[in-house]
Every structure is written in C-alpha cells, then in structure tokens.
Amino acid sequence: MATLNFPANHSPQADAEALRKAFHGWGADEKTVIAILGHRNAHQRQEIRKAYEEIFQEDLVRRLEGELNGDFERAVYRWILEPADSKAVLFNVAVRNAKKDYNVIAELATVLSPDELLVVRRAYHNRYKRALEEDMAAHTSGHLRQLLVGLVSSFRYDGNEINPKLAETEADILHNAIKEKKGSREEAIRILSTRSKSQLIATFNRYREIHGVSISKKLLDEASDDFLKAFHTAVRCINDPIKYYEKLIRNAIKRVGTDEDAVTRVIVTRAEKDLKQIKELFHKRNSVALEQALAKETCGDYRGLLLTLLGKEE
C-alpha cells in the first residue's frame, strides 16, 4: 500500500500558478513546492507539468532544476518525472556513472512487473534514443553483462503455475553457480532472467529445503564479485521486495554519511506502491519509526519532502 496523500480533486492550473509564484524573487519557496508536489499522484503531477508549460511556456522540470539544489533537487526531479521515465533515468545513471551501480539495475529490473518493465524500456527509447539493453550491454562485459542484459530484456510469464520438478533441478543449478562450478553461471543467468517469478520463488524455496539455508543468505556469505552481488540483489528482489527495501533503507540510514541516493530511490519509487509495508517492516525490525530514523539522519527541505511522501501530515 501507498503512503502518498493526495486530494481526489485538484486544479492543475492553480497548482502551476502556485508553483510559479513560489519561484519568484531570490530563492524558491520550497515549502510550497513540497506542499503541492508532495501531495499529488503520478497522473496529477503530469497534469501540473502540462498546465505549467501551457500557461508559462516554460518546462517545469527545468525550472525546478534551476531553482532547487542538492539532495532536495534530485529527489524532486526523480519524483516529478513520470514513474517509467524516472526509472529510465535511474537505469541510465546506474550504468553510466563512473561508479557503476549494478545492484540498482538488478533491483529495478526484477522489482518491476514484466509489463512495467516494457513501459520503462519504451521510456528509455524516448529519452535516450537508444535501447535500455543497448546501454547496459555497452558498459559491461562477461557474465555480469549477460545477467544484466538478460534481466532488463526479460518479459517473464506472469502466471502462478509452477513446476515443482523444475524447481528442484534448477535449485541445484543455482547452487552450482554459487560454488562457481564451470558453465553453471550461464545456466543460472538463464534461470534468473527467463523463469516466471512464481517459478523462481518455488526454486528458492526448494533451495532452502535442500541446503538448510536460504539462497539469499548463502549468497550474502559467498558473493565476492559484481556478478554474484547483482545475482544476490535479483534473488532478493524477486523473493521479497518489501524485505529488500527495508534492508536497503536501513543500511542507507545506518551508514556513516547517509546514502541519500538509496534513501531517495526507496521513498520516491515506492511511495505510490508499497511504502506502507516497507515502513511497517522497518518499525518492527528496528523498534523505531522510519520517519523518526529519517528525520534524525536528514535535514532541510529534503527531509521535508521525504516525510511528506511517507504520509506525514502537517
């Protein structure tokens, strides 16, 4: 369930005008930006962009980039784009940055539903004039490339049917891949990038039954290179996205020097999806509310936006 609070009715024109007013004079009125954009769903935000463009002949996204800065600017930028477009940007940044973040690629490719992933691939075309898999492939090599290209190109079957025998066979293959038996990585890539999520979860369950430890725990102990790390992320996101995101934001906050990119990604991409469950699990797991933990480790308008997206009411 979502955490975002938004009005059933809003006037895109009035919102556009209020934002324009907030940009007047020296420095923007960030509180107004948060009060408006932090309380609008994806469709409403796109309506505001359109109204703003029509009334002021100016691109609202560009204007916001000019007016805001730092983590707050980045979070607003991720938030105001269409969700699929925003994910296209996340993919692109993850693979093109000097410090490549293969885990973000594995995460997004597996957390999205097969249909959502197609929409993101289309958004990637529109934004970058290249294919998503094209950029992933051009910046990686070897087994890591095979895995990431396989994951972002997949259009998995979305049904619930499972084949228990296949789960057994393929649990073995995944085990061999972790043990780095020759030839097993190709097979593990095939399994992870083509099987349905239901089938994969059956395979992971079978793995735990056979080996007495979850495949995720096993990978946590054994993952020594980028390939196995991305593999681990994909397994976790397919198995239990809520658990994955709870741990991601927990680690991002706990670190000396908060990992704002990860925090922003969790809040912005999940606020309209399942942030409520992530928040509940966080509370249960850490005996402190996520809002409280975030309020302690972040500050200013960035903190204001995060807490608003988490559903905090003034």
Next chain:
Amino acid sequence: MATLNFPANHSPQADAEALRKAFHGWGADEKTVIAILGHRNAHQRQEIRKAYEEIFQEDLVRRLEGELNGDFERAVYRWILEPADSKAVLFNVAVRNAKKDYNVIAELATVLSPDELLVVRRAYHNRYKRALEEDMAAHTSGHLRQLLVGLVSSFRYDGNEINPKLAETEADILHNAIKEKKGSREEAIRILSTRSKSQLIATFNRYREIHGVSISKKLLDEASDDFLKAFHTAVRCINDPIKYYEKLIRNAIKRVGTDEDAVTRVIVTRAEKDLKQIKELFHKRNSVALEQALAKETCGDYRGLLLTLLGKEE
C-alpha cells in the same frame, strides 16, 4: 505491399455459416474454405472465428484441423490464427522440434519491428504459459543461446539516427567474430541484439566499404556452425527482408522435394505485408512469375490457397 485481396465489407456470420456448410458430409469443401479465408484480412478472420464460436459453440480452428490435412491444413492453421499468435507457434515449433530450426528464430526475431516482437512475446505467454525467451534458452546453449535469446528479447530503438564512428568500430568487431577471434562472439551478439536496425545497416555498409565484400556474402562463405548460420540469417533479415524472403522461397522451391514449411511461412507471414515486392523481385531474379513456379511445384488445395494469397483472381 500486400498481395491479399479482401472485400471492404463482409458478414462474419455469413462467412461462419458458409464454412459450417462446407464441413457437411464426407470431406470438407476445400474450395469454399479457400474462397472465404483466402480473401479475408487478419481482423476479418478473427471476426469469423468469433462469429463461428458464437453461432455453433465450436472452435473453428479445431474444426479446420479435423477437416483438413497435410500441407493445406498446416497453411490454413498458420493463416487463421492472429498474426502474432501464429508467429508464437512458429517460434515454438522451431525450437521444440527434434530438428531445430534456429534460422526461423533468427528470421522472425529480426524481421518483426520492435513493437511487433513485443506483441508476439505477449501472445507466447498466452498460448504457452511461458516466456518466449524462456523456451529459446531452455533448448539451446552457449553462444547460440546468447544470440537467440538476445534477438528474441530485444526491444531495439526504432529511430533513424546513426553514429558513423560506432558503425566503423563495430564493423571491425563483426569481422573479428566471423574470423572467430577469442571473445569477439560475445561482442557480436551484443551488437546484433541491441543496436537499432538503422545503426546495424550503417555498420554493414561500413563493413562492405572496408572489406570490399558484404558481411552477408562473407558469412555465406564462412558460416560453418549453427551460431554463424543464425548470425547470417539475422544479418540478412535486418539488411533486406525482401531479398531474404525471395531467396528463401526460391531455394524452397528449387530443392528436390519442395520445402513446404518455408514456402508456407513466406506466403502466410508476408501476404498482408510485402509479398508484392517479394513476388516482383522473384520474377526479376528468376525470369518466371512466383505463381507459375509455385504452381509447378505444389498441388491441390495447398496450391490453391498459396495462389489465392498471392493475389490470383479466379
């Protein structure tokens, strides 16, 4: 351009009833089947299926399978399914048959537009409850698997922009792959399965300028294994599908014992697309009309359907 002749208006109910009548008694009236189905476009054929199901509580496709046989039955079956569904069947048969036909996979995956390929992947889900890439991967291995899975999973950028410098670099990489230099096959797979068709054609052109011979000709001489053969097919289909199909049907007819599967595939999949150009090129290249060549090498109702789809009027 298409060769199919079909009426602007037709009554799906009247068609369904005429077909039902054609099934009465011993043996079906195949002429009526051809006269109706051979003159209806994809949308109209689906309307007939729906009307037939509604009126007679019977699946028209099953009934046709029961009534017809041999090459004629197979051609009618390929023709009456929705085009995307029919291609899903072609993919499935090509990879699951004892005699795997990797060229058919490479052909379909590259001839289809990026958007058409997505529709076929969706049809594959519906029909087989598995992903297209899942079945391709499960029945292949090594570089051949990487290539075929890459091709069927691709969602290429569809724009016309090209990067001439990239074309130059990648023409070299493709050359190395043909020469079987170590590591070059992975790179060739990356290029062939992720670059836009416009970019690939620029790369193939550059190849010819550098090496004084087309990459297709080069591959024809050097292709010694399944990987290079599928590679060759993909290159030809991206470069010039009309030329590819003309040669495919020419060879299928010329063979001792016509290759009916190939003939059917060309006629059925292209009759509503570009069979007119294929026909023209065939005539120019062989100094004999395609209809004439086919009439000589096929017979009965199968021949009747092929010629009808080629636009022959009684």
